[in-house]
Amino acid sequence: MSEAAAAEVHGHEAIVDQTEPSLTPGNSGKLGMWVFLAGDAMTFGAGIAAYGALRYQNVNWPDPADWLGISLTAVMTFILICSSVTMVEALSGINHGNVQKMQRFLALTVLGGIAFLACQAFEWHHLIWGEQLSIKTSLFAATFFILTGFHGMHVTGGVIYLGTLLTRSFQRTFTVSDARLVEVAGLYWHFVDLVWILIFTFVYLI
């Protein structure tokens, strides 16, 4: 009995090992997302590296605090950290077969993303129309708008991605196996959070 069961399990494990990528067994989409994120990280990284090199010992660089609202962006950082927690709770929900918990926390994550974008829109509106800052005003302004704009586009993409996943979960019944979809989407969302952590420090605080 136990031998037969072991043979059956072994048989299934053999199937899994042969058909699934070795790096992320059971979820090939996860490997795809990691490869995409590595490429995306290089793009963000090149932007941040260029920003750092342009700014290093540059006497024309202003104190960011003179132009940027640190308290607002601290709130934005907190919102993204919270949305990362709601994302992992959504994954935890579907991992345990609790679709309603997944939907609830996925909706909260989407709301967090929208709140972040609303804060960024407010900040950009203030800088562009209130402070007359534009992408051609100075290197400081150009790097600021490029880095935060590129990140903001990622957040927008993430809101659409997670919103689509949430909508699909209402259109058809999600099962435990759909946890793969949520996990892959979560990788993207956490990456967006991780990049903001770096942008917050390099662009706003330093």
Add this chain to the structure above:
Amino acid sequence: MATEAVVHQAHQAHGEPNYIAIFIYLAVLTAVELLVYAMGFTTVLKVGLLVALALAKAVLVAMYFMHLSFERRPLWIIAGIPLVLVAFCYLMLRPDLSARAWTSQPHPEQAVGVREGSETSAPAPPAESAAPQS
């Protein structure tokens, strides 16, 4: 169906980290960042502390929220390659850019706050001959 169960079992094998604890660490580290920012540290100390805190937060997100600490080690290579390339990119760019004259001398065109209207009214005079307006 049974295959699906085994796949899910493999997927679940690592269990779940304490997400709330990670959240608290991230929130506390953010608060410490703001504290360091507000304190009157020297530039070197302030930048060093802020970069260290940001990297600590990024590592927490990658290791626990992105589950990298539960993944197979070769996946770490994929995740780590961008860091190496970005460091290389920065080290290649910096000697060139920081040697440029416009980084070490005041440059009116690089001064923040130049209004777009003033650009069209008159070309900006060179820094040396700029006379204060009365």
